[in-house]
Amino acid sequence: MVSHKIENIKLSQKGKNRVDWARQNMPILQSLKRRFSKTLPFREHKISICLHVEAKSAVWVETLMAGGAEVAITGSPGSTQDETAAYMVDKMGVEVFSWRAENYEEHMENARQVLKAGPTIISDNGGDLHFLLGENVDQTQSNSIIGATEETTSGATRLREELPNFNFPTIIINDTMAKRIVENRYGVGISVVDGIMRSTNIMLGGKTVVVIGYGYCGQGIAQRLRGLGAHVTVVDNTPLAQLEAHLEGFKTSTVEKALPNAHFIVTVTGRYHVIQARHFDLMRDGVILCNAGQNQFEMEIDTIYDQAERAREIRPNVEELILPSGKKFFLLARGNSVNLAAGDGNPIEIMDLGLSLQSLSLEFLASRADELVPGPQTVPWEIENSTVKAAISEWVG
Amino acid sequence: MVSHKIENIKLSQKGKNRVDWARQNMPILQSLKRRFSKTLPFREHKISICLHVEAKSAVWVETLMAGGAEVAITGSPGSTQDETAAYMVDKMGVEVFSWRAENYEEHMENARQVLKAGPTIISDNGGDLHFLLGENVDQTQSNSIIGATEETTSGATRLREELPNFNFPTIIINDTMAKRIVENRYGVGISVVDGIMRSTNIMLGGKTVVVIGYGYCGQGIAQRLRGLGAHVTVVDNTPLAQLEAHLEGFKTSTVEKALPNAHFIVTVTGRYHVIQARHFDLMRDGVILCNAGQNQFEMEIDTIYDQAERAREIRPNVEELILPSGKKFFLLARGNSVNLAAGDGNPIEIMDLGLSLQSLSLEFLASRADELVPGPQTVPWEIENSTVKAAISEWVG
């Protein structure tokens, strides 16, 4: 049995069903798997991954392993499916270091484990693996790494603005318009309404929902909410984003003016403390808050928990908080991304496209990393274009 | 402790949370409860109920009990929340006969129990209580009953076409345009997409979904699916319904022509065997089927199960069936109403309106049943109008 640290390996069979279901809805990866099993692009490579440990990721890992890779993976706090982790260890032979209830410190320790596994390529999510490599000052770990990928906007920002330079190339998946449109606008849009509905059983039709942020994710969320009959107000400080929302038919406003009428508030800005403790005075009693951005920090959650007199989980992923004033509000999924933490994340097919971009970028690194300059860079156009064509072939026919 | 037959009374605290959450989103019932607690319209009445034993129903029962009623309740196979049942027995003092895993025979036996409790008024769902009363040939049970309500279309049809006459009035809640528009079109529309999304994690955007039936429920489902980006095809044999769907922008077709392109099929016709075993030859491999009508029988489920070579639950509420031809399909919630069986049923506020119609109809019966002719009849206009006004006051403000 491979090295691992997970919740309970006996959950393996339940994990198998989940992965089977995901697999049959990920035909693009299946096609890559068939090709990789002949060309073996990852022979003699070890890929260390940070990504949500759930069924769709498992199907992706299968694809890489069919191409000859050894794989170690860690997840994120709150999003790990323990049964899928068990299946990956037990039946797939993946080194998994992750469990659902892990906290931030445990998560970072797990990330260290996947780096210790000795990767030649890394695939990062939010920049955590790069961050740890950067701490390793003599670069002993980096020296064996020929290249990397990074999935998210926030990881790209860390790499470009905060982290040290590395002596290998990092391909930023989120730089593609394919990911922004398909995954951010359409995937996130639909999985966020799913997460809200399943956690609350509250009527969205006729409700005033304030969506803060009108980037690709925010556009998708606003459109899908409207499609369910919600009365959507969009808040975005960028003038052109506001004007676009206005012409699209949405009411637009500022945070201060929008909050008093809101039944629901959704943050999706990628920015820090968009909703602050002081804003709670402006809200209705009984308002429901959730975050659809990558990070909990879009709301000033810690202060709010500190101030709350009482808190209880009234439904799974719905917490009732009561402030000293007696005002009550409801927070979904503790401010974590509501689609991942209170749902199953993006729809399976959407991740089939996103993880195919990943797979082809990793294949590209395996064969041509030495031709690339070090540092963050865009996905090659041919990879994006061929992935989109594969999606058309599977989805449109 | 009152008489009862439930899964496990220790689940009571968990049930309390669910009911608390529902209660704060049911302000119309809360307002009726305050009034009933003064006027006590149900003093000296025992109300026997058949309705889904879940949190929203519990809030309704609280309302009736505040008005002086004693209550006995049974549910439906598959939709009972065992924790809510426990709370109702333990903390509310309701006689509950229902558990989630009960089968049809057990359900009917439970229904007999609530009639044996000696009601003066009954509140029926699908006509089961009336059916049992009809079997009791000497009318010993009926004689103590002064009036009844019936929630659904299918119950109304049984009462009007199949069951014997009773010597008391039965008010048909579904006769109101308020229920048809608010609950059937908007409530069912949104809860069905919720049920599909949470059980499958499949992308609805871009998928070809065939909605069979374009009554109020079907209209709502088709609209909400379109609002999520699905490519909807509507099938309805009624010419005007087809024409309406066409002008609304939906592709329309026949069952035979529509099936080969479908990724999803949703039945919502109220009719028998709309999807038959022979239709499976026409379908894509891997199609997902679900039913949003009241009854499983809209698809020829039994024959299909008989024919299937293999069946396994691949995710909760998703069953994979493989036919002898090797063709595979996926059935949600075993063909039971996908919104109730794979979700939480209609949104809470929607049921606040529907159960307020029920409450006022029961109050009307308690005071004026003797003025009414026996047999099925429409909700008095004043009741419908005042309920709609209360909803406007709470929802629009």
Next chain:
Amino acid sequence: MVSHKIENIKLSQKGKNRVDWARQNMPILQSLKRRFSKTLPFREHKISICLHVEAKSAVWVETLMAGGAEVAITGSPGSTQDETAAYMVDKMGVEVFSWRAENYEEHMENARQVLKAGPTIISDNGGDLHFLLGENVDQTQSNSIIGATEETTSGATRLREELPNFNFPTIIINDTMAKRIVENRYGVGISVVDGIMRSTNIMLGGKTVVVIGYGYCGQGIAQRLRGLGAHVTVVDNTPLAQLEAHLEGFKTSTVEKALPNAHFIVTVTGRYHVIQARHFDLMRDGVILCNAGQNQFEMEIDTIYDQAERAREIRPNVEELILPSGKKFFLLARGNSVNLAAGDGNPIEIMDLGLSLQSLSLEFLASRADELVPGPQTVPWEIENSTVKAAISEWVG
């Protein structure tokens, strides 16, 4: 040359083009025409008609004449196409009494002329012909009439509530759900936005438009405006209509609260003085008003014209009015139905269905009027159903 009173018979060729264009988009009538030309249901009948004298009506009259009818027709103030009138007289041999600039008194005199033509059947619009028959106290005219049709809601109301009884049956076309859904919701919805856009060249996207009235016509208008990106507020005093609009995603309000934010106001209630002179104090400077109902009287137009200090037509069908306060507003089409007066009325195909209902109702009268009771009555179900089926066959294929 037949008897006639029109603007200018020399416009005949221009009228021919208009009628040719309409004809090729009215296949249902063409099919009836082929049948009628064999069965000659109107042989020995004279049909006197009151309806908008425009190309679509001309195609209908062709249909009746192919069935053996002689026809006399009058129109409505403001909607007559003088070139079509010329073509009908010159090439079709229809007795036409109508011109675009006719006033109300002239219109009524023209209506008297078509009755003097000696009809055996009449086809009325708004009840004007019935009104004149009712004035003819000795019933000399009525005695030759075996039956009638009436197109509109307002005509039906006059017949049922205000006019004397007649000794022949009158079939009310507007009683059909086919007309209400197809023509009122979808036809009027689209032709009203057409009329507004072509008369103003103003951006509807992002504009606050207040739609007063949420019946079938109002639903259609609100939906189409939203489809163009407008921010729609619905006003309707009927509670259920308001609730339906709210759940459909529209902001709802009262006249008083809605007016101050409106860029556009559209009335479509069928009621008298919904917008009153006193309301102008509440409106923005520069607001645009129009009416989509049958009658100008939904706004208190006369008082407003009296009060206006200045009025000028600043674009065709756009009048600028300046009140003593200096406040300015813009009135489209002098408050007449904006789709007819500032556009071409309902889309051609929509009237193909509506006028086929008329044709079959007239055929029914010609053969079976003596079996019917006198007075207003509904279109026979078979006629409605076969017309809807014909529309499906032509439109859906």
Next chain:
Amino acid sequence: MVSHKIENIKLSQKGKNRVDWARQNMPILQSLKRRFSKTLPFREHKISICLHVEAKSAVWVETLMAGGAEVAITGSPGSTQDETAAYMVDKMGVEVFSWRAENYEEHMENARQVLKAGPTIISDNGGDLHFLLGENVDQTQSNSIIGATEETTSGATRLREELPNFNFPTIIINDTMAKRIVENRYGVGISVVDGIMRSTNIMLGGKTVVVIGYGYCGQGIAQRLRGLGAHVTVVDNTPLAQLEAHLEGFKTSTVEKALPNAHFIVTVTGRYHVIQARHFDLMRDGVILCNAGQNQFEMEIDTIYDQAERAREIRPNVEELILPSGKKFFLLARGNSVNLAAGDGNPIEIMDLGLSLQSLSLEFLASRADELVPGPQTVPWEIENSTVKAAISEWVG
């Protein structure tokens, strides 16, 4: 009286009304006008313009003249409003060389006239003025010019790929996301449906409309058509554009597969001969074609006219063409941009934003052209941002 060549100066009063109407709906330009009348940025400048000579352009010219400019203008074939041209000469003192019925050669001669007027700055549309300057080999005209603007995509392409280099900067208005989103997506989307509806009176709801091209303009057109109930099929050869349309809920296809079902075809690709003569064999009898791109050449119009056995204008801007096979089709506005040629062009407010971008770019050139490198370049960010903010202030409030 200034130098001019127009249809009829007596139309001046009618032109005044049109310009008055446009002016009150262009508040951003009015605000610039107030500022310019104090700062006089164009004192001692002569601006020669090529742009549609219609009311919105006249309001823009007023703005420039308030800033001290002398102005000469020419328009485009088919889009000139002769009454507005008369008003500009008669009351505004603009040198106008343009009339509605001018042909291409006359248009180019008129363009020469505005260059002969001796501009210091030019404002171009489609690159015609630059083209003529390029022919003037000794650069005598160019030498007096300090800078230019260009409005369109196609003009930008000519400047960047085909025309010689000039010794002055040319600011490309279409490079801004503000123009692309506001004008191309929302403005063109709505004006195209307006143009189609007013020229045809045909029902869009329920019709199959094929939109070829899914750039910003095509997105807008597809959305607005869907909003009116049309069944839209999108054709775009770019994989990501097709995938985006698919996920947005549109059927996507190829030209060959889409044409046989089309009731309407709209081209908006900017490419040459997207619809070719050979495609007509694939189309339905009676199909309606129109172009929403800048140029007629998106359809192979000349060949089609050559092949047609008969052609007649059956309604204004609707031409019926009959091919030797007997197949009939209808062409709107002779293949010119249907929104401009069969309607009033983009909504007034939309052009208020677009022409404000122009005005500020011209002001920038007047003061700082000598700091800029020669050649085509993007609008400065501050100009775009301040214009968008002004639009928010006026439109959202």
